[in-house]
Amino acid sequence: MRRxxxxxxxxxxxxxMGAMACLLVxxxxxxxxxxxxxxxxxxxxxxxVATWIFFPSLGLTLIAGLxxxxxxxxxxxxxxxxxxxxxxxxxxxxxxxxVLGPMQQEADLSAGAVLGRVDPATLAGSLAAERNTLWVLLxxxxxxxxxxxxxPRLTRLPK
Numbered sequence: 118m119r120r121x122x123x124x125x126x127x128x129x130x131x132x133x134m135g136a137m138a139c140l141l142v143x144x145x146x147x148x149x150x151x152x153x154x155x156x157x158x159x160x161x162x163x164x165x166v167a168t169w170i171f172f173p174s175l176g177l178t179l180i181a182g183l184x185x186x187x188x189x190x191x192x193x194x195x196x197x198x199x200x201x202x203x204x205x206x207x208x209x210x211x212x213x214x215x216v217l218g219p220m221q222q223e224a225d226l227s228a229g230a231v232l233g234r235v236d237p238a239t240l241a242g243s244l245a246a247e248r249n250t251l252w253v254l255l256x257x258x259x260x261x262x263x264x265x266x267x268x269p270r271l272t273r274l275p276k
Contacts, residue, residue: 119189125181130262132174136166137255140216144248150227150240157227164224167217175212179205196271197264204257215250 148155192198229235
């Protein structure tokens with residue numbers, strides 16, 4: 118079971134970090150909102166990547182990691198494992214608030230603007246914020262990989 122959970126955790130992390138890198142590239146290449154059709158297409162693609170790759174990978178990584186900590190006694194007193202759990206929960210929450218929500222919302226708004234239901238002036242308010250959030254989450258995810266590989270001797274406080 119330990120190897121299976123490690124496999125799931127690793128596969129989730131690969132998908133998560135790959136999705137973040139992909140979203141960063143798409144943000145860098147996003148056309149301006151004045152090119153409404155192209156902008157809406159890019160934002161729709163970004164919303165799909167966030168929904169179908171980023172979020173499931175994030176959930177898989179967090180659940181497999183928490184199950185591994187819960188099922189294996191060796192992880193109960195390992196400070197590095199608890200630090201990974203804490204930062205993983207932080208990434209999960211930030212992924213919802215700072216990535217998934219804004220990506221889906223902007224995809225919907227830009228599609229509405231193409232159809233004439235939304236004023237195009239309301240678009241592109243979150244590009245910099247989304248980019249910054251992704252960079253921070255990518256840095257935290259990288260730190261989690263480092264913790265998982267090197268497993269520094271971080272100990273919990275005595276009981």
